Amino acid sequence: MMTEEKRLAACVAPLLSWYRAARRPLPWRAAPTPYRVWVSEIMLQQTRIEAVIPYFERFMAELPTLDALAAAGEERLLKLWEGLGYYSRARNLKKAAQQVTAQYGGELPDTAEELRKLPGIGDYTAGAIASIAFGQPEPAVDGNVLRVVMRLTACPDDVLEQKTRRRVADELRGIYPAGEDAGLLTEALMELGETLCVPNGEPACEACPLRALCLAHERGETALYPARSAKKERRREEKTVLLLRCGGRYALHRRAESGLLAGMWEFPSLEGKRSEEELLAALTEQGLHPEHLAALGAARHVFTHVEWHMTGYLVDCAEEAPGFTWATAGEIRRDYAVPTAFRAYRKQLA
Ligand code: SF4
Structure with a gap:
């Protein structure tokens, strides 16, 4: 042969x-x-x-x-x-x-x-x-x-x-x-x-x-062929993603300089899948005073080693909370690199 x-x-x-x-x-x-x-x-x-x-x-x-x-x-x-x-x-x-x-x-x-x-x-x-x-x-x-x-x-x-x-x-x-x-x-x-x-x-x-x-x-x-050994299962993470809105501007948060999506801009989020009541309680505890909440639906994003399962909410706030960067929908689309993982929510910016 x-x-x-x-x-x-x-x-x-x-x-x-x-x-x-x-x-x-x-x-x-x-x-x-x-x-x-x-x-x-x-x-x-x-x-x-x-x-x-x-x-x-x-x-x-x-x-x-x-x-x-x-x-x-x-x-x-x-x-x-x-x-x-x-x-x-x-x-x-x-x-x-x-x-x-x-x-x-x-x-x-x-x-x-x-x-x-x-x-x-x-x-x-x-x-x-x-x-x-x-x-x-x-x-x-x-x-x-x-x-x-x-x-x-x-x-x-x-x-x-x-x-x-x-x-x-x-x-x-x-x-x-x-x-x-x-x-x-x-x-x-x-x-x-x-x-x-x-x-x-x-x-x-x-x-x-x-x-x-x-x-x-x-x-x-x-x-x-090709033969491959069994892959490790991906980790699953649940998140609640927030479009915090105040007077036509939205809150952005910058991710840490190392790790997944290092240094990218993202919408604020809380760990776990929160109901409206749980979310209201968590936001009030953080000093945010939501005037109105609207559910934005579920989304999923698959990375190599982890899968995000997200639930989104639009949250209208009375004032711009400190600790975030606030920008209009147009500015976010033009100037801020928000990863595809958030696409389902980014496209709901108005
Ligand atoms: S190289 Fe791939 S496509 Fe070509 S004959 Fe072999 S198995 Fe078929």
């Missing part, structure tokens, strides 16, 4: 010719400068391509160069990122841009090893930038690539283990071309995983350029 390495090596040519014909036109693929590749790869982490496109275009229009990113104010940056989630990505982009300005004269370094030293750039992103923007023979192994490789080689290893990822990266590095084909191979593997060798449901093997080489397909076992 063919070794894993030979099987992977045999995939390169058919994969590249398929990709040259099949690739989708995406904004970051036009003019793939190191800066554009970097920003797009960071945005694409944990986020669907279709969702990223408008964000990428707006980001490039406002911050077209690494220098502009390094000099951008935090509020502006978070506003550009609003809705994309995982906001530490935006902060790390800026930190890394400042580091590149200070240490590398404003040009991203061209090796995966140097790129990995920058904030927010791990093995995957370093490989993507090094291969796509600089033509280095360096793979970028994400969930899509792991799935494709595990199916191709019918490998039962657990893809959630770091050592599996490292082994796949090493194997791919051994067969990677250099120059323009390096970037094309990185994109081709990702594209195959996103469009044909899909994660949920049956892969589209009949349309796949690698079907004659794919061991899982040959054995009729595509559903067995």
Whole structure:
């Protein structure tokens, strides 16, 4: 039987010719400068391509160069990122841009090893930038690539283990071309995983350029790969979210500088699911004097490790309580980065 390495090596040519014909036109693929590749790869982490496109275009229009990113104010940056989630990505982009300005004269370094030293750039992103923007023979192994490789080689290893990822990266590095084909191979593997060798449901093997080489397909076992150990359950948190309103302005609160949604603006909230009576009692105890309460309904937001189950209320107050920042609905939409987790309530601002 063919070794894993030979099987992977045999995939390169058919994969590249398929990709040259099949690739989708995406904004970051036009003019793939190191800066554009970097920003797009960071945005694409944990986020669907279709969702990223408008964000990428707006980001490039406002911050077209690494220098502009390094000099951008935090509020502006978070506003550009609003809705994309995982906001530490935006902060790390800026930190890394400042580091590149200070240490590398404003040009991203061209090796995966140097790129990995920058904030927010791990093995995957370093490989993507090094291969796509600089033509280095360096793979970028994400969930899509792991799935494709595990199916191709019918490998039962657990893809959630770091050592599996490292082994796949090493194997791919051994067969990677250099120059323009390096970037094309990185994109081709990702594209195959996103469009044909899909994660949920049956892969589209009949349309796949690698079907004659794919061991899982040959054995009729595509559903067995990739193998993964059971994930930990997400923690569930109940919250009562408040749109505190006073004279047309709403209360905002800034989250702590570390942890989930660090430094983002949010609507005030209380732990647990509160009834109207419980809420009235809690607000009165905090020195707020609600004049009127209206239920805004339930909402749920799922993060990687925690799920928020929220109940919302609009609370009209007689005076603006201290300890909050107060802003009109228009100001909140324009100037304050309020995470998507609060979308159900943000859209009820009037
Ligand atoms: S033949 Fe099917 S399982 Fe194998 S790589 Fe192609 S799409 Fe994936």
